[in-house]
Amino acid sequence: MTVTKTHRPALALRGVGKRFGSNQVLHNIDLEVQSSEVVCLIGPSGSGKSTLLRSMAFLEEYDDGEVFIEGQLLGWEPGLPRKRTSRAHLNKVRSTIGMVFQQFNLWPHMSVLGNVTEALIRVRRIASGEARQRGLAMLEKVGLAHKADAYPAQLSGGQQQRVAIARALAMEPHIMLFDEPTSALDPELVGEVLHVMKQLAADGMTMVVVTHEMGFAAQVADTVVFLDQGQIVARGSPQKLFHMTQHPRLQQFLQNYLDRNAFWQDMKEEATA
Amino acid sequence: MFDWPTLVESLPLLAKSLLVTLESSLAGLGIGFVIGVLVCSLRLSLHPLWRRLGGAYIFVFRGIPLLVQLLFIYYFLPRIGLPNVSPLAAAITGLSLAAGAYIAEILRGGFLAIPEGQLEAAHMLGLSPLDVLVRIQVPQAVRLTLPALINEMILLIKASSLISVVGLAELTRTAQNIAASNYLFLQTYLVLALFYCLINIPLACAGGLLERRLKRRLA
Ligand SMILES: Nc1ncnc2c1ncn2[C@@H]1O[C@H](COP(=O)(O)OP(=O)(O)OP(=O)(O)O)[C@@H](O)[C@H]1O
Numbered sequence: 001m002t003v004t005k006t007h008r009p010a011l012a013l014r015g016v017g018k019r020f021g022s023n024q025v026l027h028n029i030d031l032e033v034q035s036s037e038v039v040c041l042i043g044p045s046g047s048g049k050s051t052l053l054r055s056m057a058f059l060e061e062y063d064d065g066e067v068f069i070e071g072q073l074l075g076w077e078p079g080l081p082r083k084r085t086s087r088a089h090l091n092k093v094r095s096t097i098g099m100v101f102q103q104f105n106l107w108p109h110m111s112v113l114g115n116v117t118e119a120l121i122r123v124r125r126i127a128s129g130e131a132r133q134r135g136l137a138m139l140e141k142v143g144l145a146h147k148a149d150a151y152p153a154q155l156s157g158g159q160q161q162r163v164a165i166a167r168a169l170a171m172e173p174h175i176m177l178f179d180e181p182t183s184a185l186d187p188e189l190v191g192e193v194l195h196v197m198k199q200l201a202a203d204g205m206t207m208v209v210v211t212h213e214m215g216f217a218a219q220v221a222d223t224v225v226f227l228d229q230g231q232i233v234a235r236g237s238p239q240k241l242f243h244m245t246q247h248p249r250l251q252q253f254l255q256n257y258l259d260r261n262a263f264w265q266d267m268k269e270e271a272t273a
Numbered sequence: 274m275f276d277w278p279t280l281v282e283s284l285p286l287l288a289k290s291l292l293v294t295l296e297s298s299l300a301g302l303g304i305g306f307v308i309g310v311l312v313c314s315l316r317l318s319l320h321p322l323w324r325r326l327g328g329a330y331i332f333v334f335r336g337i338p339l340l341v342q343l344l345f346i347y348y349f350l351p352r353i354g355l356p357n358v359s360p361l362a363a364a365i366t367g368l369s370l371a372a373g374a375y376i377a378e379i380l381r382g383g384f385l386a387i388p389e390g391q392l393e394a395a396h397m398l399g400l401s402p403l404d405v406l407v408r409i410q411v412p413q414a415v416r417l418t419l420p421a422l423i424n425e426m427i428l429l430i431k432a433s434s435l436i437s438v439v440g441l442a443e444l445t446r447t448a449q450n451i452a453a454s455n456y457l458f459l460q461t462y463l464v465l466a467l468f469y470c471l472i473n474i475p476l477a478c479a480g481g482l483l484e485r486r487l488k489r490r491l492a
């Protein structure tokens with residue numbers, strides 16, 4: 001007997017739309033993310049990046065279209081009118097997704113290790129001794145095993161975000177979603193979080209990352225998706241997308257980054273002059 | 274004027290009634306806390322119907338004097354076919370229902386202070402609503418509202434003097450009986466006041482201590 005591997009995408013969005021009241025925030029989004037692919041979502045503020053990412057986890061109930069996680073419809077029962085799936089089914093489909101938030105969202109009353117093991121114990125029903133082992137291994141992965149007994153408030157922002165990543169990884173997700181994971185951090189702490197994410201990408205994790213870190217997108221992303229006013233305006237490999245001149249909005253958006261960094265160039269020129 | 278030997282004779286009786294007071298107010302607090310958590314989560318639920326149910330509960334059990342609630346439970350419920358309730362059961366029921374309403378209101382502020390993202394993170398990891406309530410929301414809400422909760426505990430212990438109305442020989446009623454027989458009114462009531470202080474002062478201290486310890490951790 002031969003096992004045929006179907007090449008279904010890890011994550012697929014078909015015609016996804018989302019409204020808040022009368023405000024149409026997402027329009028007809030089609031997106032496929034293959035296993036081990038890293039997709040970076042970029043776009044101006046308010047363009048719908050967070051809403052799109054949250055729809056991929058059903059933290060927002062998308063109105064139109066479908067989101068498939070490893071082939072399974074997320075959140076809704078098949079067919080119309082829309083009816084939410086049971087919590088058990090939602091959790092089952094979601095169980096392959098890990099999510100990392102801009103604000104870390106650690107539970108401040110639990111130790112670092114407690115944060116990482118909570119779901120292992122309550123959801124996976126793993127005995128506390130074994131959960132501890134696994135939790136420590138996850139913390140080791142993000143370089144924070146020595147902080148296992150600390151409380152979140154005693155850590156820097158960068159360390160907290162690494163704990164949040166370890167907490168998500170402990171559940172062994174196949175897909176990781178990141179919503180501006182470094183935007184709440186002091187500049188000198190951004191690197192340590194990006195380092196962990198690069199490591200993850202190198203290990204073959206499927207990732208969707210909303211980010212303003214163009215350097216990260218350029219280095220790590222397989223695909224960059226540019227969102228503007230709730231629509232995917234451009235997508236492609238970073239090399240390709242960063243040089244697409246036919247999209248004025250994309251050019252304008254990227255120009256902001258170039259302008260912001262222009263002074264480096266000026267200073268370098270001054271120094272060599 | 275003071276006759277201590279006579280009073281000492283009645284101390285065992287007073288001590289026994291102290292147990293009745295402690296028993297009913299602690300049970301009332303424990304059950305009231307569970308009711309408070311449930312009513313609070315009703316109040317904050319997304320369902321308008323449940324929200325209204327929670328609101329109605331608080332309206333009724335905070336609005337009606339405890340004394341009236343106790344009388345109602347003890348004398349009127351049996352009339353409408355509910356089985357005879359023992360005085361202790363009636364007292365604990367009354368205290369629990371009232372404490373539940375107050376605790377629900379106290380906890381509400383604490384629940385609302387927890388960032389939504391913490392709950393989203395919990396849902397993403399597959400924690401059940403009950404786990405989220407018990408493991409994430411309640412511990413933090415309690416920490417955030419600890420001073421008000423301790424205040425409520427002390428108020429409840431004092432309010433438990435009302436349960437004598439259903440025929441329970443709790444602390445205050447027993448002291449009244451003792452004073453009526455030995456005529457040492459001032460002295461007996463002084464000792465009574467001392468008894469209440471002996472319960473409430475350690476409670477307040479323990480609360481303060483706990484609060485400082487938790488603050489250090491969450492700061
Ligand atoms: N819960 C909500 N209720 C109503 N409107 C919302 C809600 N969340 C987002 N919006 C609106 O949807 C649009 C897209 O918001 P979204 O947060 O997805 O943008 P974004 O691209 O993530 O922006 P940013 O870079 O600032 O994070 C905005 O116009 C925003 O005001």
Ligand SMILES: [Mg+2]
Nearest residue numbers: 049050051180
């Ligand atoms: Mg956003």
